[in-house]
Amino acid sequence: xxxxxxxxxxxxxxxxxxxxxxxxxxxxxxxxxxxxxxxxxxxxxxxxxxxxxxxxxxxxxxxxxxxxxxxxxxxxxxxxxxxxxxxxxxxxxxxxxxxxxxxxxxxxxxxxxxxxxxxxxxxxxxxxxxxxxxxxxxxxxxxxxxxxxxxxxxxxxxxxxxxxxxxxxxxxxxxxxxxxxxxxxxxxxxxxxxxxxxxxxxxxxxxxxxxxxxxxxxxxxxxxxxxxxxxxxxxxxxxxxxxxxxxxxxxxxxxxxxxxxxxxxxxxxxxxxxxxxxxxxxxxxxxxxxxxxxxxxxxxxxxxxxxxxxxxxxxxxxxxxxxxxxxxxxxxxxxxxxxxxxxxxxxxxxxxxxxxxxxxxxxxxxxxxxxxxxxxxxxxxxxxxxxxxxx
Numbered sequence: 294x295x296x297x298x299x300x301x302x303x304x305x306x307x308x309x310x311x312x313x314x315x316x317x318x319x320x321x322x323x324x325x326x327x328x329x330x331x332x333x334x335x336x337x338x339x340x341x342x343x344x345x346x347x348x349x350x351x352x353x354x355x356x357x358x359x360x361x362x363x364x365x366x367x368x369x370x371x372x373x374x375x376x377x378x379x380x381x382x383x384x385x386x387x388x389x390x391x392x393x394x395x396x397x398x399x400x401x402x403x404x405x406x407x408x409x410x411x412x413x414x415x416x417x418x419x420x421x422x423x424x425x426x427x428x429x430x431x432x433x434x435x436x437x438x439x440x441x442x443x444x445x446x447x448x449x450x451x452x453x454x455x456x457x458x459x460x461x462x463x464x465x466x467x468x469x470x471x472x473x474x475x476x477x478x479x480x481x482x483x484x485x486x487x488x489x490x491x492x493x494x495x496x497x498x499x500x501x502x503x504x505x506x507x508x509x510x511x512x513x514x515x516x517x518x519x520x521x522x523x524x525x526x527x528x529x530x531x532x533x534x535x536x537x538x539x540x541x542x543x544x545x546x547x548x549x550x551x552x553x554x555x556x557x558x559x560x561x562x563x564x565x566x567x568x569x570x571x572x573x574x575x576x577x578x579x580x581x582x583x584x585x586x587x588x589x590x591x592x593x594x595x596x597x598x599x600x601x602x603x604x605x606x607x608x609x610x611x612x613x614x615x616x617x618x619x620x621x622x623x624x625x626x627x628x629x630x631x632x633x634x635x636x637x638x639x640x641x642x643x644x645x646x647x648x649x650x651x652x653x654x655x656x657x658x659x660x661x662x663x664x665x666x667x668x669x670x671x672x673x674x675x676x677x678x679x680x681x682x683x684x
Contacts, residue, residue, distance in 0.1 A: 365609075367603040437470070468483070496513045504656050553660070
């Protein structure tokens with residue numbers, strides 16, 4: 294389909310597709326095995342200005358904000374993430390997860406905070422991460438136990454975050470902590486915490502099924518002193534910061550799932566033309582043709598939903614929770630189905646690590662889980678539908 298991309302968006306698409314093909318695809322298996330953070334690839338993305346495509350121009354990015362808007366560039370990010378994920382979902386999420394830490398600063402940061410942090414993040418000189426999840430606070434984000442106690446010109450943070458993408462590698466972190474436990478969700482606040490701050494260390498590095506090129510690690514806070522100037526917005530805004538950020542970032546996760554699905558479809562299609570059985574290519578069998586047709590249709594439907602949602606964000610629509618949840622839900626389910634079917638087309642070879650397709654299924658699974666499980670996405674969608682029906 295022709296999505297009528299702008300010249301800039303076509304350039305982003307072509308550039309990231311070339312990087313994915315020439316730089317990422319040849320090393321994807323190596324990083325999957327070693328679980329080494331792909332700093333060399335991040336440097337290439339930084340040199341290509343790809344960390345700037347979702348940051349406003351006045352803070353070192355390339356996005357020219359429409360008048361009255363605080364954020365744009367969502368479709369840019371989705372296009373880039375999709376293309377990178379076609380080669381490796383793990384490497385792609387190292388890039389995309391940095392945006393998850395940038396969006397809260399763009400949306401809620403003071404002018405001083407934006408000027409201090411965004412230029413280095415837009416240049417790729419530094420990466421960021423978002424710290425919400427805890428051992429007892431996954432889907433129930435309101436159950437976080439990390440605390441932030443005000444002490445003069447500082448907040449003292451104590452607690453542990455886990456399953457944090459880019460943990461230990463990023464230099465700038467957005468941390469959600471409770472400043473007033475008596476207020477429940479309204480007692481949470483958001484802080485910018487820099488790597489190297491005394492009392493801020495890193496715990497267990499997770500051994501994962503998929504996206505193994507990315508680092509998932511615990512963040513540990515033990516009497517960590519954070520300047521009060523690093524409070525985002527004001528006390529009690531932590532969950533608003535979180536929800537608004539996730540509404541904007543979920544199309545990016547959906548784009549990761551989309552790229553994984555498209556990459557798996559590409560491999561399955563090529564293999565079906567090469568694999569010979571009964572004296573002809575398996576692509577000539579109607580059973581395989583129908584599988585490919587269904588896979589391609591689902592992938593295109595996911596792309597249409599993601600791009601439409603990203604365009605809503607870029608147009609300044611403020612209530613996109615339902616559409617973002619739909620995009621993430623649908624695309625991740627498509628990724629899991631398409632990658633499973635792709636392995637089926639490869640047959641026994643698809644189950645072997647000698648072929649790259651099994652990695653796509655392993656990488657796809659997490660997209661149904663992080664940034665809100667697909668069960669939580671269904672809750673969000675249903676609640677929004679009910680609210681809309683009352684109006």
